[in-house]
Amino acid sequence: MDLDLHFINRIRQQAKTLKKSTALRHKENGEWRDISWEDFQQRIDALSLALLSNGIGVQDKIGIFAHNMPNWTISDIATLQIRAVTVPIYATNTAKQAGFIINDSDMKILFVGDQEQYDQISEIIDQCPNLEKIVVMKDNVELHNQPIAYHWEDFIKTNAEKWQSEFTQRLENKCLEDLFTIIYTSGTTGEPKGVMLDYANLAHQLKAHDLALPTVGRNDVSLSFLPFSHIFERAWIAYMLHRGTISCYLENTNEVRTALTELQPTLMCAVPRLYEKIYAAVLDKVQKAPPHRRAIFNWAIGVGRKHFDAISTQQNISPLLHLQYQLANKLVLSKLRSLLGGRIRMMPCGGAKLEPTIGLFFHSIGINIKLGYGMTETTATVSCWSEQGFNPNSIGTLMPNVEVKIGENNEILVRGGMVMRGYYKKPEETAQSFTPDGFLKTGDAGEIDAQGNLYITDRIKELMKTSNGKYIAPQYIEGKIGKDRFIEQVAVIADAKKYVSALIVPCFEALEEYAMQLNIKYQDRLELIKHSEIIRLFEKRLSELQKELAQFEQIQKFTLLPQAFSTAMEEITPTLKLRRKVILQRYREQIDAMYS
Numbered sequence: 001m002d003l004d005l006h007f008i009n010r011i012r013q014q015a016k017t018l019k020k021s022t023a024l025r026h027k028e029n030g031e032w033r034d035i036s037w038e039d040f041q042q043r044i045d046a047l048s049l050a051l052l053s054n055g056i057g058v059q060d061k062i063g064i065f066a067h068n069m070p071n072w073t074i075s076d077i078a079t080l081q082i083r084a085v086t087v088p089i090y091a092t093n094t095a096k097q098a099g100f101i102i103n104d105s106d107m108k109i110l111f112v113g114d115q116e117q118y119d120q121i122s123e124i125i126d127q128c129p130n131l132e133k134i135v136v137m138k139d140n141v142e143l144h145n146q147p148i149a150y151h152w153e154d155f156i157k158t159n160a161e162k163w164q165s166e167f168t169q170r171l172e173n174k175c176l177e178d179l180f181t182i183i184y185t186s187g188t189t190g191e192p193k194g195v196m197l198d199y200a201n202l203a204h205q206l207k208a209h210d211l212a213l214p215t216v217g218r219n220d221v222s223l224s225f226l227p228f229s230h231i232f233e234r235a236w237i238a239y240m241l242h243r244g245t246i247s248c249y250l251e252n253t254n255e256v257r258t259a260l261t262e263l264q265p266t267l268m269c270a271v272p273r274l275y276e277k278i279y280a281a282v283l284d285k286v287q288k289a290p291p292h293r294r295a296i297f298n299w300a301i302g303v304g305r306k307h308f309d310a311i312s313t314q315q316n317i318s319p320l321l322h323l324q325y326q327l328a329n330k331l332v333l334s335k336l337r338s339l340l341g342g343r344i345r346m347m348p349c350g351g352a353k354l355e356p357t358i359g360l361f362f363h364s365i366g367i368n369i370k371l372g373y374g375m376t377e378t379t380a381t382v383s384c385w386s387e388q389g390f391n392p393n394s395i396g397t398l399m400p401n402v403e404v405k406i407g408e409n410n411e412i413l414v415r416g417g418m419v420m421r422g423y424y425k426k427p428e429e430t431a432q433s434f435t436p437d438g439f440l441k442t443g444d445a446g447e448i449d450a451q452g453n454l455y456i457t458d459r460i461k462e463l464m465k466t467s468n469g470k471y472i473a474p475q476y477i478e479g480k481i482g483k484d485r486f487i488e489q490v491a492v493i494a495d496a497k498k499y500v501s502a503l504i505v506p507c508f509e510a511l512e513e514y515a516m517q518l519n520i521k522y523q524d525r526l527e528l529i530k531h532s533e534i535i536r537l538f539e540k541r542l543s544e545l546q547k548e549l550a551q552f553e554q555i556q557k558f559t560l561l562p563q564a565f566s567t568a569m570e571e572i573t574p575t576l577k578l579r580r581k582v583i584l585q586r587y588r589e590q591i592d593a594m595y596s
């Protein structure tokens with residue numbers, strides 16, 4: 001593959017070409033500030049030289065344990081420029097989880113973001129013998145006299161000239177076979193595994209996305225709020241830098257609504273949960289509206305759907321439909337788009353399957369959601385919804401230069417230049433993950449239709465079998481139930497049971513508002529979820545949500561939980577996937593009660 005697509009060459013070329021143009025935008029003291037390409041490159045180079053002065057060798061491991069901020073990407077690229085390897089850690093990880101990654105990856109230097117992450121590392125620093133230095137990205141973090149900890153500005157003070165020739169040599173010797181990152185998978189079933197990705201994997205994806213998304217460019221503004229420690233946002237930010245777009249960094253994900261209004265981005269990656277929440281909030285508002293406004297809303301969405309269908313299937317838009325769409329857009333659709341800032345033209349979506357009705361709703365209001373499928377092991381995207389004729393029940397058509405076939409147990413098998421090198425220090429697990437002819441086993445069951453649309457039916461390992469011999473796909477059921485505005489999280493129980501049950505975490509914001517309307521009195525959330533009116537509400541809503549499910553798939557009994565599944569309790573992964581074994585053990589008493 002062409003070395004011009006080596007990621008570091010792309011960054012350095014952009015900095016030379018775009019100079020004073022904005023590379024990054026971030027919030028500082030309540031105001032959005034710009035970092036130019038020239039400044040961006042200078043900061044990266046200064047840190048690269050500091051890393052060299054600290055003895056970092058070729059392919060040594062450097063960690064980043066922080067929320068999204070410019071220094072995250074600066075640390076990442078500075079590491080890559082000297083041919084070292086970036087190992088991200090989720091900012092929400094516990095001390096124990098972070099310690100495992102530090103030790104397993106043989107990490108030498110760790111960059112941390114806030115006091116919270118620094119304090120987590122302080123707990124386990126004695127258990128990390130290979131860790132030589134901790135570099136804190138923010139100067140307001142208290143270091144507590146830790147001898148190996150440094151603030152960012154102190155760390156980068158170095159005799160730059162002394163290391164310049166070594167730096168130049170590292171840049172000249174870079175190659176596509178070098179690893180650029182090791183990303184530890186969430187580990188829903190066991191301990192995390194380090195996925196080794198090289199520059200050839202990344203170059204493949206840059207080229208594939210150039211072919212699949214040719215309109216992305218310098219006029220775009222992209223908002224990043226998903227964690228860079230996950231391959232989805234990390235690969236996306238790499239692509240944004242490759243294309244020269246303005247990348248906006250949101251450190252606090254609770255501020256996404258404000259940021260959308262202030263920045264008015266044209267692009268933003270999101271997970272299905274964001275769309276589910278917006279969809280549920282819109283429908284709730286509509287249900288409370290007077291009949292004439294409900295009628296106008298439904299008419300406008302219907303017109304938007306016809307307009308989208310015509311474009312999607314490349315049919316001519318009739319003059320009547322054109323006029324209707326202009327009116328629908330003025331009255332309803334443009335107002336709905338303004339919820340996302342008003343300028344969004346494309347939103348990559350990944351991490352889980354999106355309920356088809358929600359996907360169609362957003363396309364009907366004029367927001368081009370690109371639902372995609374991929375894994376850490378495939379450097380993100382394998383397939384995504386195309387511009388024309390996609391099926392909303394699918395996970396899209398294949399990206400350029402990707403091979404997919406359906407193997408044993410309907411497993412989706414993938415081969416191509418974006419597939420990982422393997423798992424770090426785990427040759428047996430690596431070998432088990434590939435077929436003899438070099439296809440990666442995804443662990444997902446699926447199928448491909450005649451039009452080339454790829455479908456996921458479920459995770460092979462997560463299929464549950466009831467005591468009646470019926471197979472249950474829990475994620476499918478959870479997707480149907482989870483779109484309700486009163487439901488925040490749901491865990492389906494069915495394996496070796498006589499019927500399906502569920503643990504449900506309510507969306508307490510919506511539930512408390514409902515309780516206030518009914519004048520329900522309660523002391524705390526535990527008392528609220530035991531109230532007969534609340535139980536009745538969930539029974540009614542589950543009955544409605546499960547109409548499309550077969551009788552044996554339907555949830556027969558449920559238990560409402562007073563608090564959410566959390567990463568701190570290891571009940572969910574940082575990518576919000578359920579750790580079912582942990583949940584089954586922790587809530588055994590509640591589960592047993594549903595079957596007694």
